[in-house]
Amino acid sequence: MRDVKVRLLFFAVLRDITGQSETELELAGGTRPRDIWQQLRTQYAKLADYVQPPMTAINESYESPDTELHDGDELAFIPPVAGG
């Protein structure tokens, strides 16, 4: 499977924890948001306790964290929302 490039966006608490608002990822084909979340957990101690990924958005729409990512996708993890 060919590699896919994905743009990963960080908002709110995740931007604070990672210290960045976005990053480009080069992934093996078949990678899912859940796999990326596990990488982030090992990379950032403050996420280590969060075994389950938060809500996941692909291309500005809520999707399952088990959705296969495609080249050019924009991925964001959505921490608990608090609008209003």
Place this chain on the structure above:
Amino acid sequence: MYLTDDVIDAQALVRRVMRPSDGAYVLFEGVVRNHHEGHAVESIFYDAYRPMAEKEIEKIVDDVVREFPDVALALQHRLGYLIVGDSSIAIVCSSPHRAESFAACRVLIDRIKQTVPIWKKEKGPGGEEWVGWQSC
């Protein structure tokens, strides 16, 4: 556009929705309060995934317009730094009779709080905290 970085002009929203056939409007404003779960709050920073938040609000608005065909509505959500007393959201619903406007307004704010990717970081004497994160 439903998101704004400026002070919300609720009366402008009222003027936008009111039709000659309307006999009532309901205006809801969410306001920054000085406390949350027992601790003092001085200010709130509202963050959003803007393009997605616009789309999610649009979906909610479309659903509510379908569910309440007699209601005309407008709303704005403010982002950025707000202090106690500032309005973070204003929703106006108008209709020929009051019952539909009350109901539609309630449904709108409840759904916006559930799914729209907007976050708030509360700041008080004890420090800063993203609301909802600990319970994740």
